[in-house]
Amino acid sequence: MRLTQGTFSFLPDLTDDQIAAQVRYCIDKGWAINIEFTDDPHPRNTYWEMWGLPMFDLKDAAAVMFELEACRKVHRGRSYIRISAFDSSPGWESLRLSFITDRPEDEPGFRLERAEGEGRKIGYKLHAYATDRPSGERY
Amino acid sequence: MNDVINEAYAPPRIDIEAEFRRSGLGEVLDELDRDLVGLAPVKRRIREIAARLLIDRIRADHGLIGTPPTLHMSFTGNPGTGKTTVALRMADILHRLGYIRSNHLISVTRDDLVGQYIGHTAPKTKEVLKKAMGGVLFIDEAYYLYRPENERDYGQEAIEILLQVMEAKRDDLVVILAGYADRMARFYEANPGFRSRIAHHIDFPDYTDEELFAIAEKMLEAQHERFDAAGAEAFRAYIQARRTQPLFANARSVRNALDRARLRQAVRLMENRAGPVDLEALVTITADDILQSRVFRDAAAQAAGAPA
Incomplete structure (x- = not known):
């Protein structure tokens, strides 16, 4: 099942040129750009691992693509990779844009678990098949 | 229908003159000639690079896409020969030629690249x-x-x-190294990889006395000042005398000399403040302001001491 998170989630995966164009847009807006990765696809897994530090004072998208390439060398096919852009103009860093750039080839998806509780009350739980295996061996 | 076919088969005629005018290149080069005194080899090389980039672009417009040229450069020359000044303009030139995407130049020295402990250098250099x-x-x-x-x-x-990034990211980054000729020669000897990865080794020649004087006039002009006739003569003599003394730094020496002349001019005006002066006096450097320089005293001492 294809994971859909963040901006452009219902579009086909962006090409490198398209990613660079989005990054250029962020830089022109003065946003800081961050590359993150994770192998836990749960939608509530908000805080992904950071690849290096956020990039605050870049002038050109090439630098982000350079870091993205470096991140892909390590994590491509084994993790999701996303780019997020933070706007500090309100006085704090707030997320403006976030999109997935790379995903594992095989995404097993989720199952819904029902737990019957007291008084026939039913609790629902989302379980990612990938997390059945330990972190690092999931994809 | 026929027309379309004929057009498709006609060998394309390329008007380089029109492309040249459209690129605004002439303007950039004229500006360079106007603003920078002397530096003939440097200007020639910039012209060559500009021509190459223009021809490349015309080729690309007609579907003949090749690999972009490497533009890493090395500027060597004595102190004060305009290496930094030209580098600052280089970003502007390359941007207007469409070779680099944004018109910005990051100027760094060793401190910005090299870290203080193990593992500190790589991230620091990459960040820059x-x-x-x-x-x-x-x-x-x-x-x-x-x-x-x-x-x-x-x-x-x-x-x-x-070296690694200069090679892998040629399209995204132009690196310019600058330094004094002898030390850079030693640097390249120890790092042959650098030498071969840099396409343009540009040597900045020393300025002639005449060029230094022209630079001085330009510097004054930028501050709306000028020499009077005797002042100009004195400054020519100053340049000649200064050149023979140690630590001569070409245009930088000229700039420092002018700064000191301005100080003396200000003091002179303050001391004679009793009488009214006109606007002219405020912006004129006279012979007096220059002849008081230590350089002339040293030169006289040298001349007196030489026979002994």
Whole structure:
């Protein structure tokens, strides 16, 4: 099942040129750009691992693509990779844009678990098949 | 229908003159000639690079896409020969030629690249390189990166990362190294990888006396000042005398001399403040302001001492 998170989630995966164009847009807006990765696809897994530090004072998208390439060398096919852009103009860093750039080839998806509780009350739980295996061996 | 076919088969005629005018290149080069005194070899090389980039672009417009040229440069020359000034303009020139995407230049020295402990250098250098991407990275006094006397120096690590990125990211980054000729020669000897990865080695010649005087006039003009006739004569004599003394730094010496002349001019005006002066006096450097210089005293002492 294809994971859909963040901006452009219902579009086909962006090409490198398209990613660079989005990054250029962020830089022109003065946003800081961050590359993150994770192998836990749960939608509530908000805080992904950071690849290096956020990039605050870049002038050109090439630098982000350079870091993205470096991140892909390590994590491509084994993790999701996303780019997020933070706007500090309100006085704090707030997320403006976030999109997935790379995903594992095989995404097993989720199952819904029902737990019957007291008084026939039913609790629902989302379980990612990938997390059945330990972190690092999931994809 | 016939027309379309004929058009398709007609060999394309390319009007280089029109392309040249459209690119605004002439303007850039004229500006360079106007603003920078002397530096003939440097200007010639910039012309060559500009021509190459224009022809490349015309070729690309007609579907003949080749690999973009490498534009890493090395500026060598004595102190005050305009290396930094030209580097600052280079970003502008390359941007207007459409070779780099953004008109920005990051100027760094050893301190910005080399870290203080193990593992500090690589991220620091990469950070600088990332900041410079899309524009020009100018490394001033580049020979400081390599310190053979200290084998645990982290400069080597910075050099390796620089080389790697210069090679892999040729389209995204132009690196300009600058430094004094003799020390840069030693630097390249120790790091042959650098020498071969840099396409343009440009040597900045020393200025002639006449060129230095023209530079002085330009510097004054920028501040709305000028020499009077005797002042101009005195300054020519100053340049001649200064050149023979140690630590002569071409245009930088001229700038410092002018700064000191301005000081003396200000003092002179203050001391004679009793009478009214006109606007002219405020912006004129006279012979007096220059002849008081230590350089003339030293030159006289030298001449007196020489026979002994």
